[in-house]
Amino acid sequence: MSGFRVGSFDRGRIASLWHPFLPAQAATSLLEVDLEELWRSGKRLILLDVDHTIVQWRQETFPPGIEEWVAKAKGLGFDLCILSNTRNPERLARLATKLQIETVRDKFKPSPAMFRLAMIKFKRKADETIMIGDQIFTDVLGANRCGIEAIWVQKMEGNEFAGTKISRFGERILRSTLYKALVTPVDESPESPEIEGAKPTGEKTLIRQIIKFCIVGGTSFVIDFGLSFLFLRILPWNGVLLSQSLGAWLQTSFPSFFGWAKDAQTAAIPILGGLASFIAMFNSFIWNRSWTFRVRGKAxxxxxxxxxxxxxxxxxxxxxxxxxxxxxxxxxxxxxxxxxxxxxxxxxxxxxxxxxxxxxxxxxxx
Ligand SMILES: [Mg+2]
The missing domain is CATH 1.10.287 (Helix Hairpins)
Structure with a gap:
């Protein structure tokens, strides 16, 4: 995922609404997770996600360094446990055997079930446990629900499950908010290349704005169309359709204005269709203001x-x-x-x- 940023997060910097999705840290890969530092901070149990955290989706060969990282963690005294709700338990068993670590299987993350089972299994409390995974809506959210800190690692290269792709889209939208809580090297050294790369150039901003503008336009079109249909064809009024009753009233009260309409329902289109458009425009205002053009402040x-x-x-x-x-x-x-x-x-x-x-x-x- 491009634009991925690393560092530790400070909860105090964003509203509590976002805290369930906020990792403690972000790292480009499992190999970048500092095991000594985790040990010093009192962590003793490491919970690991599988796909795109320790191995690519559907693969069984670990990328270079993963097995060494796990061996090093064990050497330091950590307990390690894989959390997985895979539909392929045979593959999971083979992976766990290769790494010589335990697994827990239960309800899908972000359900707290697997996190709690693992803590019971290893007799560890939430503050002694750390979750490492590549997905905000499963790994990070599930950990936070149990009071466990999470390290969000960048997804490995390669394809993934279709449902995950949808959740990635949500992640991309959410991460700009989460990054506001990121205590990154940018705070200390503005010349950090990682941050320079993440900063959009003028052209990138324009393209991003156009894409967002089109998405917002699409949602407003759906709202406009849906409401027009509701107002004109579904909503009743005194036993007839609202559009018929309103149109008939307009035609009798303002015959010179609505004489062009071939029937009562058509006469109501400018009013009810206009109302639908007006509401849809408000949808565009809200989203284009805060999301597309990122206007801040209420003044x-x-x-x-x-x-x-x-x-x-x-x-x-x-x-x-x-x-x-x-x-x-x-x-x-x-x-x-x-x-x-x-x-x-x-x-x-x-x-x-x-x-x-x-x-x-x-x-x-x-
Ligand atoms: Mg994963």
Whole structure:
């Protein structure tokens, strides 16, 4: 995983909400874990994850140094135990036999079950135990749930289980928050190459922002679509659909405004569809503010919200204008024209919204 950062973490630096996911340390590999230091800090039992911590997924040959590291730990007096809920106990047994260490199998991490069983087995307390693993949502979270400190190691090279890939995505999102608690060499020596590499350049930031912006846009589209459907086709009002009842009222109360609509439900589209879009825009505001453009502080929030809605509503107007103007772009092919018009309008408006948010709505006063 690129951008992985090493060092020890200080809980005091981030909100307690994140503490269950916070390791005590992060290291690029098991081999970088300082055994003497662990012993000095009172640790006596080392719990080990298997895949991508001591061996690659599905492999049975340990990378160079792993067996020596385990032998050294035993030499220092540590007890070692593998925690694994593998569906291939034969492989686990072979690995454990090679390393000559114990294993525990029980419920999936982050369940505390395996951690507690191992502590009972070796008669050790939580503060004498350390967990080492490559996953935040299983190894680190499970350890923290039992009061055990965890060392988060960088995943080894190579493929992994499909479900793990999803959890990696969550890790990538979460780790920027966790790194705020990292006491790294950057605090002492800013020229550390590790940190220099992790620091995004301007171009990388832009690409990251575009990707995040597209993800947020996707979620807002789903919200917009889902709410429009709910408001127009599902929600009832006085025994009929809300859209029919509202549309009929609009058509009788403002006939000159809603005369164009072919039926009551259509007349309700600008209001109910607009409401759905308005709510979806708020979703974009929240996520683009804190995640895409990483705006901090609360002082400017209301002004940003106002600028954001100005950009977004103008964007919706462009969308309608471009879509209407191009709706007959390929003469004789109304359906194809519609698709082309929609794609061009969506593309232009996405660029408009991105630039508007980056340079206007969320601009940072220097
Ligand atoms: Mg693992």
């Amino acid at each position: 400017e929030r209301i002004a940003q919200l106002r600028r954001f809605y100005l950009i977004s509503i103008l964007g919706a107007v462009w969308n309608t204008l471009i879509f209407s103007a191009l709706s007959n772009v390929i003469s004789g092919h109304p359906n194809r024209s519609l698709v082309v018009a929609k794609v061009i309008a969506a593309g232009v408006v996405a660029v408009w919204n991105f630039l508007g948010q980056r340079y206007f709505a969320f601009r940072v006063a220097k």
